[in-house]
Amino acid sequence: MSRVLTRLAAILVAVGLFFTSQSLTTPQQAAAADPGYLMVHFTGEGSTNQQMYLSHSTDGLHWNDLNGGGMVLRSTVGTRGVRDPALVRSPDGSKYWIIATDLCISCGQTWDSSINNGSRNLVVWESTDLATWSQPWLLNVAGAIPDGRNAWAPEAIWDPQTNDYVLYWATNVPLNGKTKHRIYYARTSDFHTITTPQTYIERPGAQEIIDTQIIEMPSGVGAYRYVRASGDGQITLEGSNSILGTWTNLGNLSGVGLTGAMVEGPMWMKFNGTNKWALYLDQYASSGGYMPVLTTDPSNPSSYQKQASSSYSMGGTKKR
Template sequence: MQRTSSRVGAALVTALLMLTAHVLVAVDRASAADPFTGYLMAHFTGEHANGEQIYFTHSKDGLHWTELNNGAPVLLSTVGDRGVRDPAIVRSSAGDRYWIIATDLRMSGSGRSWSDASNNGSTSLVVWESTDLVNWSAPRLLDVAGGIPTAGDAWAPEAIHDPVSGDYVLYWATNATIDGVRKHRIHYVRTRDFRTITAPQVYIERSGTQHIIDTQIVESSRDVSGFRYYRASKDSQITIEGSNSILGSWTTVGNLSHLGLTAGQVEGPMWMRFNNRDEWALWLDNAGGDGYLPIASTDLSSTQNFRRLSDYSLGTARKRHGSVLNLTAAEESRVLAKWGTTTPANRLQSFNFPDRYVRHANFDVRIDANVSRIEDSQFRIMPGLADSSAVSFQSLNYPGYYLRHQNYDFVLAPYDGTARFQADATFRQVPGLASSSWSSFQSYNYPDRYIRHYAYQLRLDPITTATGRGDATFRVTG
């Protein structure tokens, strides 16, 4: 009897678990099927100090974009090459998880050539994971190309869910020697979690010595465009192909040379489907110019249907090779709540030299009068990088750069994500040492020292005299 009761109880528990799982799946699928209301672009900005990191930009209409997080990076790579390029943002098929995958590569300040980067670079990708688009895991490395003999790199990753197998096809470009020919080919693996992968296989190869590097796939509607999937690739042109299966045979649709857009001019093709209508934009990265430009079509089955768009704006910063995620209202609300508020810019006025303000010049920091580029003396007072109850000073015209002390001197430096930087760039705002109606700024990691000017240069010093108290007192002005 006891064993029978146990079996009945177990059956009930199993039934309840199955019901719970069914409800959870239903909720996930419903959330993934919610109508889209906005767009999120993940991208990098170029070969400068913190340009090779993850940036987010938002749009309501898919054409006019605004930088998030005050134009600063939202994620920093602290693994591998400590820089990332070509990010792709992926929503899980259930709508309950997101991944960002990116090239593990930093060119800025590395001193390396592109030849060295492609022949002796990282064979890993950098991966972040989130359940809500705003709280992201620490970055991790995923070695996708290490199993390819003679592999020199792993560039421009993308991923798409395969409804046939239920997993994801993760694909990227690797420079390797196969059958005596060294060139970039697109390889792929399968994965369910972006942690465990199958052995890499060649996915796309062009004839002869022709490289292929940037490829991105978009799902279409066959009743509108003929094929279920389309991919745009950078080879000798920007080539468009169509297929009804991700890993099946692909048919060449054409290229964009008739629009004056060739692989010598543009790269990094980035698909985006407009919300609420059967129209697609293909953004192309004008790497030697101003960044992305869009073309659009309501029928992808012929490249002659594409038209160039002129009514668009990409915001202030240059946008480089990335991807676009269509956002539901709930996703959009979370993203904007986290990064959409613009922090106002302020100036720090000297107490004992009131005509002078803290400013940066060639990344050194001092107090000056008559600052000719006022943006050099404007900072966003942010929650402290090491302690949110304290403050950090982010440059207005160099987003992602902060005032920090080094050997008790001050510089304007790009945030590198390290604990040392966080501590060096964090200060406690206290009543002014010379006037309590003003402010002084106490070092977070050297609490016996304060920001002060000496011979007009900004320093971090102990304060023991009346002159020092005046030097260490500032007014925060609009």
């Protein structure tokens, strides 16, 4: 069951990148790192590994663990563990948030309890510079969902049509007594309050969907303004011209040898200064961790190219 949660949390293009210089339970000013790309992630099970870690890359393919591979933020709320983080940037770059699953496996929770009676909250941190962070707070996203059992794998995207964020996550609402995770969404402007949650993505029958992420496309690339990748038994690609509009199924990555039996947890990263993207995928079946798959058109399933293991490095810690 743990494979459905193993995933990269977020990758953000950042200029003048900063990181925390100690393993901390309280915020502290940090030293500067080189410009490049920032990844926030967790590293495994247990109370120490299920915290926030940062890694940095100058090229988006070779990653170095920051803070000597130690944690940079510790959750002091809820279950006191965090998984599946996403890093959210405001449109003007004046604020950043880390949003994460409130979950600590093997330190107070089992997979069964987290699926059927888990935390309905997300854990949130806020920063203005990626160097100092607020104390964490809990955001109840699933409490208003009838029979909602948990809240997993959050993501958020800015919606310019309404000048707020579409926050989305997976919640288990059982179907015929069996597990059935769906993607729900709500709007927020500050990650303190949300609108009433609504169903966002539901696959037919008993098929679950837990991991999904949306990326906005630049003008002239592909036929859609937004592309989303989802782990739903395959790595399914869909396109739309509106975040909450109609989505068109574009296919999946089985044609390039990446089936749902091999990989999950899709995570986008756009390379700086060029129309090229990496879709990071978790090789859960082989316990290989994340690998990048490159494309110049995220809406075209046949354009994705697997990379030789010698062409990238994920650093010293496991990225989840």
